[in-house]
Amino acid sequence: MKFLILCLGNIGPEYADTRHNVGFMVGDYLARKFEAAPWALGRHAFTTEIKHKGKTFVLVKPTTYMNLSGKAAAHWLSTLKLEKEQLLVVTDDLALPFGKLRLKGKGSAGGQNGLKHIQETLGSDEYARLRFGIDSSFSKGRQVDYVLSPFSADELIDLPLRLEKAADAVLAFGTLGIERAMNVVNVK
Numbered sequence: 001m002k003f004l005i006l007c008l009g010n011i012g013p014e015y016a017d018t019r020h021n022v023g024f025m026v027g028d029y030l031a032r033k034f035e036a037a038p039w040a041l042g043r044h045a046f047t048t049e050i051k052h053k054g055k056t057f058v059l060v061k062p063t064t065y066m067n068l069s070g071k072a073a074a075h076w077l078s079t080l081k082l083e084k085e086q087l088l089v090v091t092d093d094l095a096l097p098f099g100k101l102r103l104k105g106k107g108s109a110g111g112q113n114g115l116k117h118i119q120e121t122l123g124s125d126e127y128a129r130l131r132f133g134i135d136s137s138f139s140k141g142r143q144v145d146y147v148l149s150p151f152s153a154d155e156l157i158d159l160p161l162r163l164e165k166a167a168d169a170v171l172a173f174g175t176l177g178i179e180r181a182m183n184v185v186n187v188k
Contacts, residue, residue, distance in 0.1 A: 001054070001055050001056070001086075001174070002055070002056040002057075002058060002080060002082060002086065003055065003056070003057050003058065003082075003086050003087070003088060003173070003174045004058050004060060004073075004076055004077060004080060004086055004087045004088070004090070005027065005030075005057050005059050005060065005084050005088050005090060005170055006023075006056065006060050006062065006072065006073050006076070006087060006089045006090065007023040007024050007026055007027030007059060007060065007061050007090045008023035008024070008062065008066055008069055008089060008090060008091040008092070008114040009021035009022070009023045009024030009025075009061060009062075009066065010066050011061075011062075011063050011065065012063050015148065017090065017150045017151070018147065018148050018149060018150055019092055019134040019146070019147050019148075019149065019150075019151060020066060020092055020134075020147040020148055020166070021092075022090075022091075022132045022134060022163075022166075023061075023089075023090040023091050023092065023132070025059050025118060025159075025163055026090045026130075026132065026163055026166045026167055027061050027169065028041025029058045029163040029166075030050055030057070030059060030167045030170060030171075031048050031050065031059060031185070033050075033167060034050035034051070034052065035048050036048040036049060036059070037049075037140070039061065040044050041063070043075055043079075044062055044063055044071050044072040044075050044076075045060045045061055045062045045063055045064075045072045045075075045076065046060070046061045046063065046065050047059065047060050047076070050108060052171050052174065052175065053171075053174075053175050053176060055174045057133075057170065057171075057174055058076070060072060060076050063184045066113055066114040066162065067113045067114065067117055068117055069075065069089075069114040069117050069118050070117040070118040070119075070120060070122065071075070071085065071117075071121065073118045073121060073122060073127075074121045074122060077122075077167070083130075084122060084124060084126055084127045085127075085128075085178075087127045087128065088127075088129070088130060088170060088173050088174075089114075089115065089118060089127065089129040089130070090127045090129075090130045090132065090166065090170065091112055091114055091129060091130070091131060091132065092112075092127050092131070092132055092133075092134045092147065093110070093112065093131035093132060093133050093134065093163060094111075094134060094135070094136045094143070094146075095133075095136065096131060096132075096133025096134075096135070096146070097133050097135055098133055098134060098135040098151075098155055098158070099132070099133055099155075099158055099159075099161075099162035099165075100132075100133035100161075100171055101130060101132060101133070101165060101166055101185055101186070102130070102131040102133075102186060103128065103129075103130050103131075103169055103172075103173065103182050103185040103186055104128065104129055104131075104182065105126075105128050105178040105179070105182065105183055106126045106127065106128075107108075107125060107129070108125060109125070110131075111118075114127060126164075128171070128173060128178050130166065130169050130170065132166050134147065143170070169181065169184075169185040172184050172185060
């Protein structure tokens with residue numbers, strides 16, 4: 001069984017360590033943990049793959065920038081001949097406290113432009129998403145500056161553990177299925 005793990009973020013060194021790139025960070029964590037081949041540049045994305053418990057996880061970091069993530073989702077689903085049920089999108093979420101994870105099998109974009117474009121491109125909100133909380137500690141009108149800023153010193157202390165938990169959630173999606181994985185990941 002194969003899964004497409006679409007790790008959202010923006011390419012370029014100016015975005016590398018920003019809150020908006022936490023999806024990329026989860027993908028990088030998994031690639032390091034499983035000693036994956038180096039990321040290869042393909043159409044609309046950098047890709048690599050890992051194997052875990054007989055499952056293959058194709059990790060994809062779109063090169064389309066966040067707001068056009070649907071291009072990468074559609075291309076790689078088609079290229080790998082996978083169904084939407086085999087797709088998991090990993091993204092940041094302002095509505096969740098820092099490091100809090102929320103796994104869902106479907107749902108609204110919740111104002112997240114990457115998810116919005118994926119839904120428009122796929123014509124459906126019926127795909128799994130793992131939201132990684134980045135909190136909403138910004139002044140009115142400063143949302144863009146906030147998501148494109150680095151994590152705070154306190155957040156950086158906890159970030160490795162939070163990335164590990166997010167990586168475990170990705171693996172649970174593939175090995176347990178969405179319903180059982182949600183029961184594991186979404187505990188309070």
